[in-house]
Amino acid sequence: MQLLQLPFELQLLILNHIKKDNHLDLAPLAHTCMYYFTMVADRFNWTNTVTILQPSRIHSSSLNYLMNARSITLITKRLQAVSDISTFPLILNILEKQQSNNNLQDIQMLVPTKAHHKIYQTLTNFPQTKLKQLTVRDPTDGGYIMSPIKYHLLLSQFITTTLSKSQSTLDQLDLSSFPSNILVSQYNNYQFPLVKSLKIALVGCQDQHHFHHYWRQFKSTFPNLQDLTLTVTKQHISLFKFLLQDISLFPWIKRLSVSSRETPKEYLSREELRSSMSGLNGLYRITAGWDMIDLS
Numbered sequence: 604m605q606l607l608q609l610p611f612e613l614q615l616l617i618l619n620h621i622k623k624d625n626h627l628d629l630a631p632l633a634h635t636c637m638y639y640f641t642m643v644a645d646r647f648n649w650t651n652t653v654t655i656l657q658p659s660r661i662h663s664s665s666l667n668y669l670m671n672a673r674s675i676t677l678i679t680k681r682l683q684a685v686s687d688i689s690t691f692p693l694i695l696n697i698l699e700k701q702q703s704n705n706n707l708q709d710i711q712m713l714v715p716t717k718a719h720h721k722i723y724q725t726l727t728n729f730p731q732t733k734l735k736q737l738t739v740r741d742p743t744d745g746g747y748i749m750s751p752i753k754y755h756l757l758l759s760q761f762i763t764t765t766l767s768k769s770q771s772t773l774d775q776l777d778l779s780s781f782p783s784n785i786l787v788s789q790y791n792n793y794q795f796p797l798v799k800s801l802k803i804a805l806v807g808c809q810d811q812h813h814f815h816h817y818w819r820q821f822k823s824t825f826p827n828l829q830d831l832t833l834t835v836t837k838q839h840i841s842l843f844k845f846l847l848q849d850i851s852l853f854p855w856i857k858r859l860s861v862s863s864r865e866t867p868k869e870y871l872s873r874e875e876l877r878s879s880m881s882g883l884n885g886l887y888r889i890t891a892g893w894d895m896i897d898l899s
Contacts, residue, residue: 711738716747727761734769738777746864748804751782775800782806790820804834814845832860847879854885867892
């Protein structure tokens with residue numbers, strides 16, 4: 604099999620292995636084509652990131668690498684995994700080993716929705732203290748939301764044991780299936796002042812009298828948020844619309860996006876979004892079926 608036919612991440616690992624064992628000068632390789640020029644020139648690839656990919660159609664070389672990775676310590680600060688559920692135990696094994704042997708700063712787990720609770724359990728069992736970025740989502744299902752009742756205890760433990768330890772370092776959270784009410788309810792105990800980008804599932808109260816208080820708690824938890832993406836269902840659309848109407852919350856977020864299994868256009872009109880853009884100080888972009896940008 605030619606090198607170019609392998610997954611990009613495996614090419615990096617092979618080249619890095621050759622470079623270390625043979626003191627290879629990669630400069631000649633960089634001049635062969637723009638593809639390798641980018642690989643060689645980007646020093647970040649050699650020092651901080653290894654991406655482990657396992658697509659739905661299992662590639663033998665990827666699977667062999669996963670089997671081997673269980674017994675080695677990767678010199679990385681970033682771990683990304685895409686897997687079908689059949690190979691998920693291997694992914695968990697790698698994550699456990701990396702968390703046990705390293706102080707990770709960036710964890711990206713792109714895994715099927717039915718495995719999200721296992722990821723949070725593993726992250727709870729091996730807590731990190733200096734995370735900067737954390738991603739747990741299914742790239743094929745942007746509308747999935749974990750049950751806030753079924754997983755309340757597990758996710759609360761994750762917040763207390765793991766997420767709270769990185770309050771002062773986290774700047775990006777992509778937890779698109781994580782029920783927001785479990786995190787927001789602990790606003791008195793935990794704040795994340797450095798988080799600029801947040802993806803989370805909007806789950807909250809149904810009583811409109813409590814909407815104002817809910818968003819105050821949300822803002823207190825993430826006071827310096829700039830980019831907010833909410834996974835929304837029709838059940839909580841009233842709570843979302845209240846955010847678009849509460850001018851007292853702003854200036855706060857600058858960009859607001861909606862992810863949903865339904866079509867957002869069915870419950871968010873262009874007129875509503877346009878009105879929000881003109882009334883909320885500092886908010887200049889809303890992406891919710893309609894893409895609204897303030898050009899003033």
